[in-house]
Amino acid sequence: MARVCVAGAGVIGSLFAAHLARVAEVSALTRREEHAEALRTHGLRVSGRADFTARLAAATSPDDLEPPDLVILACKGTDLDAVAARLAGHWPGALVMTVQNGIGADEVVARHGDWRILAAVTFMSGTRHEDTHVQYVLDTATWIGPARGTTYADAQSVAELIVSSGLKAEAFEDLRPAQWSKLIFNATVNTVAALTGLPHDPHFAALERPDDLGHLVRGLMDEGKAVAGAAGVELGEDPWEMNVLATRRGSAHYPSMLEDVEAHRRTEIDMITGALVREAHRVGVPVPLHETMERLIKAKEDSWS
Amino acid sequence: MVVAVIGCGAVGSLFAANLATLDDVEVWAYDLAQEHVDAINRDGLKLTGAGEVTGRVRATSDAAELPSCDFGIVATKAMHTDAALAATARAFADGCVATVQNGIGNEEVLARHVERVIRGTTFPAGKITAPGVVQWDVKGDTTIGPFEDSPAPFEQVERLADACTRGGMPTKAVQDARGPQWRKVIFNAATNPLGALTGLTHGRVCERPDLRRLASQLVDEGKAVAAAQGIVLDSDPEELIDYAARPEVAYGHKASMLQDVEARRQTEVDYLNGGIAGFGKKLGVPTPAHETIWALVKGVEASW
Numbered sequence: 001m002a003r004v005c006v007a008g009a010g011v012i013g014s015l016f017a018a019h020l021a022r023v024a025e026v027s028a029l030t031r032r033e034e035h036a037e038a039l040r041t042h043g044l045r046v047s048g049r050a051d052f053t054a055r056l057a058a059a060t061s062p063d064d065l066e067p068p069d070l071v072i073l074a075c076k077g078t079d080l081d082a083v084a085a086r087l088a089g090h091w092p093g094a095l096v097m098t099v100q101n102g103i104g105a106d107e108v109v110a111r112h113g114d115w116r117i118l119a120a121v122t123f124m125s126g127t128r129h130e131d132t133h134v135q136y137v138l139d140t141a142t143w144i145g146p147a148r149g150t151t152y153a154d155a156q157s158v159a160e161l162i163v164s165s166g167l168k169a170e171a172f173e174d175l176r177p178a179q180w181s182k183l184i185f186n187a188t189v190n191t192v193a194a195l196t197g198l199p200h201d202p203h204f205a206a207l208e209r210p211d212d213l214g215h216l217v218r219g220l221m222d223e224g225k226a227v228a229g230a231a232g233v234e235l236g237e238d239p240w241e242m243n244v245l246a247t248r249r250g251s252a253h254y255p256s257m258l259e260d261v262e263a264h265r266r267t268e269i270d271m272i273t274g275a276l277v278r279e280a281h282r283v284g285v286p287v288p289l290h291e292t293m294e295r296l297i298k299a300k301e302d303s304w305s
Numbered sequence: 306m307v308v309a310v311i312g313c314g315a316v317g318s319l320f321a322a323n324l325a326t327l328d329d330v331e332v333w334a335y336d337l338a339q340e341h342v343d344a345i346n347r348d349g350l351k352l353t354g355a356g357e358v359t360g361r362v363r364a365t366s367d368a369a370e371l372p373s374c375d376f377g378i379v380a381t382k383a384m385h386t387d388a389a390l391a392a393t394a395r396a397f398a399d400g401c402v403a404t405v406q407n408g409i410g411n412e413e414v415l416a417r418h419v420e421r422v423i424r425g426t427t428f429p430a431g432k433i434t435a436p437g438v439v440q441w442d443v444k445g446d447t448t449i450g451p452f453e454d455s456p457a458p459f460e461q462v463e464r465l466a467d468a469c470t471r472g473g474m475p476t477k478a479v480q481d482a483r484g485p486q487w488r489k490v491i492f493n494a495a496t497n498p499l500g501a502l503t504g505l506t507h508g509r510v511c512e513r514p515d516l517r518r519l520a521s522q523l524v525d526e527g528k529a530v531a532a533a534q535g536i537v538l539d540s541d542p543e544e545l546i547d548y549a550a551r552p553e554v555a556y557g558h559k560a561s562m563l564q565d566v567e568a569r570r571q572t573e574v575d576y577l578n579g580g581i582a583g584f585g586k587k588l589g590v591p592t593p594a595h596e597t598i599w600a601l602v603k604g605v606e607a608s609w
Contacts, residue, residue, distance in 0.1 A: 195502055196604030203607055210586070211579060213607075216600040219593075288522075292597055295515040296502050302513065303504035 002161060005029055005068035005094075007083050008075025009039065009058075011126045012099060014134035016072050018044040019165040021054035027065045028058040029086075031079075036060050038131045048126065048136040050166060062090040070158060071096045073109060076256075077271035080105055084112040091115070095150065097158060099142065101186050101256070102271035103179055103279075106147035116149035118158060119175050121182045124167065125253065138253075141168035145175025177236035184224030184239040187273045188217055189246075190257035191293040194267060195300070199252035205244045216289070217243060223287045224276060230283035257297070264304040269297045306468065309333040309374045309396055311389050312381030313341065313350075313364065315431040315561075316405060318439040320378050322350040323472040325360030330468055333371055334364040335393055342366050344437025354431065355441040356473065368392040376465050377402035378425075379415060383576040386411055390418035397421075401457035403449055403465060407561070408576025409490055409584065412452040421457035423465065424482040425449040426489045429474065430555070432564060443555050446475050448539075450482030484539040491527035491542040493560075494577040495520045496549075498598045500560035501572065501605070507549055508556025519594070520546060526592045527581050533588040562602070569609045574602040 006017040007029040020026050021044070028044075030036045039058035046052055059065050068091060075083045077100040087096075090113075097118040098105035106119045123140035142162060144155040155171035162169035172178060189200050192213060198204075206212040221239045228235055246253065260267040273294045280287040306329060310321040313336035325332040334350070336342055345364035352358040365371065374396045381389045383406050390402075403423035404411040415422045428445025449466055451457050462478045469476035479485075499510045499520060510516050524542050531538060549555040565572045578599040585592035 192601070192604065195601050197608035198604050203604060210582070210596070211575070211599050211603045213600050213604050216597055219597075288593065289597060292519055292594065295513075295519050296499070296601075299499070299503035299505055299510070299513055299516050302509070 002070060003027075003066060003068040004070045004072065005062075005065055006072045006074055007087065008073065008079065009035065009044075009131075010074065010076065011128045011134055012122055012124070013072070013074030014044060014128065015046070015124060015126050015136055015167065016074055016162075017056055018046045018052070018054040018134065019050070019167050020162070021056045022052070023165045024161065025066070026054070026056040027068065028056055029062060029065065029083075030058060030060055033060050035131045042132045045133045046136055047133065049139050050136050062087055067091045068094055070094065070161070071115070073098050073100070073105070075100075077101055077105065077268040078266050080108050080271075084109045088112040095154060095158070097144065098147075100271060101182070101190075101268055102275045103183050104271060104275050110148055116154070117147040118144055118150050118155055119147040119179065120144040121175070121179050123182070139168060141170050143170050143172055143175060143178045145172040145178075147175075176233050180228045180233045181236040181239055181242065183272065183276060184221055184228065184235070185242050186255075187224060187276045187290060187293075188220040188239065189243065190255040191269070191273055191297055192217060192220070193255045194257040194261045195293070195296055197258065199254045199258065200246055201252040202247045205247045220289050220293065223280070223285075223289055227276060227280045227283060227285045227287060230285045231279055261300060266301055267297055269294060269301075273297070306376070306464075307331045307333070307372055307374045308376045308378060308468070309335055309371050309393070311335050311377055311379045311393055312385065313345070314380060314382070315433055315439055316427060316429065317378070317380030318350055318433070319352065319429050319431060319441060320380065320405065320469065320474060321362045322352045322358045322360030322439070323356075323474045324468060325350065325362045325472075326358060327468065327472050330472070332360065332362045333374070334362050335366070335368060335371060335389070336364060337366050338436070339366050340436040341433070344435075348437050351438045352431070352441045353434075353438065355444045358473070368396070371396040373398065374400045376400055377419070379404045379406060379411070381406065382571075383408045383411055383573045384571055386414045387417075390415060394418040401461045401465070403457075405447060407490070407493055407573050409486075409580030410576055413454070416452065416455035420455065421461070422452035422455045423449050423457045423462055424452045424486060426482065426486040428489065430558060430561070442558050443549075446477065448477050448479055448482050448485040450479045483536045487527070487531040487536050488538045488540060488542050488545065490577060490580065491524055491531070491538075492545045492549075494527060494581055494595065494598075495523035495542065496546060497560040497562040498574060498578060498602050501562035501566045502598070502601055504563065506556065507558050507560060508552070511546060511550035522594045523578075523598070526585070526590070526594055530581050530585045530588060530590045530592065533590050534584070566605055571606055572602055574599055578602070
């Protein structure tokens with residue numbers, strides 16, 4: 001039986017940990033001791049699209065956990081550097097998979113150790129009700145591809161493990177098309193939601209009046225597509241179509257950046273819009289709209305610090 | 306002389322209370338906030354902060370109570386102009402009406418209701434802290450001039466300017482008031498929404514180099530739209546932005562649009578960024594930054 005450690009037990013980490021615990025020996029690496037203790041004592045409950053409680057090991061230090069075969073780094077992008085630093089020097093044989101929004105997570109992790117690395121983007125979502133209870137909301141897939149020292153076969157075996165646990169996953173030879181589609185989608189939808197306070201709803205696709213938000217959303221996505229094109233990345237799904245489709249689903253989704261802003265937490269702006277803007281500068285494509293969004297979000301973070 | 310201030314919010318109150326200190330001016334205030342009206346009638350209209358003034362002002366929420374006036378000073382939020390003038394126009398059948406509101410397009414609305422219109426721009430700012438009490442945050446000048454399409458006689462413009470100045474609100478009468486107005490519109494459109502979207506005061510917006518550059522981008526687009534109409538700005542809005550950021554001026558001032566957003570009130574973005582974007586479109590001048598800001602602030606309003 002495979003041994004998996006999920007580092008960071010927020011929504012995404014909890015969903016992975018609980019499901020995988022049905023087919024693997026799972027541990028959770030948490031930041032807070034009371035979180036680890038609660039997980040050890042009560043297990044981890046999943047509601048919503050599934051309904052079960054998983055048993056798993058949990059600790060705040062990698063020293064207290066059995067060396068895993070697979071580490072899923074599921075913390076927020078803003079915490080990734082710190083979490084990877086805590087893993088430095090541990091579990092040299094493990095395969096490490098990043099699932100953060102944006103691009104460049106694998107490079108952040110690579111700075112802290114020689115692990116073999118897989119990169120993933122996940123489209124599943126949920127709501128965390130307490131340390132030991134997560135609600136599974138959107139059962140969309142996690143896409144996995146090779147990053148450093150890994151192959152398509154590695155991605156496939158992890159995808160199979162995840163699928164066997166009841167979640168959706170798919171392996172790709174090259175993750176970049178999917179990663180970039182999601183990057184452009186997130187850089188647009190998350191920042192617009194965080195600045196307006198609107199969840200991802202039909203306003204984002206409205207194009208009738210000159211002040212409708214759809215124009216801005218499309219403008220941001222067009223800038224992103226131009227960057228991807230100049231960087232030689234052929235996109236997977238079209239971000240605008242992802243947007244239109246998502247706003248038609250009926251249930252308004254609260255992007256994580258909007259939740260961060262409402263809770264006065266630091267956002268993932270650097271790893272999402274920041275990454276896109278850095279790439280744009282590298283390939284020489286102007287992105288004035290994304291620069292505007294980045295400035296406004298950073299200034300907003302400033303207003304509560 | 307009889308003056309009625311239409312919309313006795315922060316700016317309207319500054320005019321009303323100061324004018325009411327003059328013996329030769331009878332001041333009325335028309336406002337829909339009954340608590341504010343009652344407090345003014347009971348205790349006078351009090352200004353604190355940059356100036357300590359208590360003006361004896363007759364306030365009412367019933368337009369029928371307004372006497373026939375020599376002048377109106379319209380200081381409502383821009384989106385309430387039409388309704389306020391529809392209710393009060395009768396009082397100005399023989400008078401002149403000036404706007405000191407933010408944004409572009411207010412004069413056109415006034416001219417639909419009254420004959421003699423005065424274009425105006427004012428810089429003083431403050432906020433209502435309690436019914437009948439206004440904190441005066443920022444002192445500043447006012448410029449008024451005849452509205453080209455439906456002008457008030459220039460000697461009447463001068464007469465109003467003289468009264469305001471004597472009352473403690475320095476006001477200049479000029480033939481073409483478009484320059485100062487566009488300077489302020491550009492200033493407001495380049496700074497207010499940045500405060501509203503980020504929650505930062507004017508000074509804190511300006512001390513972030515990235516936001517300050519965004520403000521400059523908005524200024525440049527606005528200047529291009531003004532130039533395309535042959536409007537000569539009386540001075541550079543950039544200077545105004547830096548001046549206002551000084552600690553002794555308006556560093557800690559929350560832009561009215563930020564106050565609106567915090568109170569979940571409709572903002573004036575349609576008359577600021579929307580106004581500039583609208584004129585830009587008509588004149589073929591691109592305004593992508595104003596369009597972005599306009600859409601974001603409308604999104605904020607839609608989120609309530």
